[in-house]
Amino acid sequence: MNDSVETLTPWSHETFEARLRERGTAYHIHHPFNVMLNAGRASQDQIKGWVANRYYYQISIPVKDAAVLSNCPDREVRRQWIQRILDHDGHGDDPGGIEAWIRLGLAVGLRREEIEDLRHVVPGNRFAVDAYVNFCRQRPWQEAVCASLTELFAPKIHKERLANWPQHYPWIDLAGLQYFRNRTTQARRDVEQGLSITLNYFNTWQMQQRALQILQFKLDVLWQMNDAMALKYGVTA
């Protein structure tokens, strides 16, 4: 039987989604730096470094999402996707996720100016985040949507922080964790849209392999951010 790539039949949506979810073993929840954070082994300096470096990722998300919008001709998709920008930048009385992240920074002992001026952002973290933003600027908008699907695994990591940090780090004001509370619901809503677009657009066997490759790229972005922070701040075993 000719099993050349041209004749391989695409996976069903259920199988395709299962293959995407299998990549969760490479999610940064398993990175030693994150394991240290969620196991309560991080020092205040390691936590401050993580929050200050992750701030660069947080402010880059709406820029990335605006790039997706600018590449997307589909009004229905844009009507939903634009919510991601509002979630981070804020709108009306809602100060947004970037402001909530700054409040996390204040709660762990950083000053607003040293968060916003990016003085603590290490090169490997910056380069990984920039690679993600540039990917989303340059690739078809459906590929950028696929890259956002690391959020398939995000609700678990946010819930872990909310469950563990109060007992491990009682010195952090609970109000500072509001960002993680917001993301548990927002991530689920984001994933619904992103997964539906991905399952429908990547509809040949070859394209489904490309989707897995894109997801792996974004998993590597998140992993590299933690590598850079671990190098700078150390990982306490």
Ligand code: AHQ
């Ligand atoms: O706070 C996060 C967030 O707003 C987003 C948007 C999404 C994307 O579009 O790539 N990914 C993402 C993520 C956020 N938080 C990370 C964390 O560990 O706190 C997880 C990250 C992701 O899984 O990509």
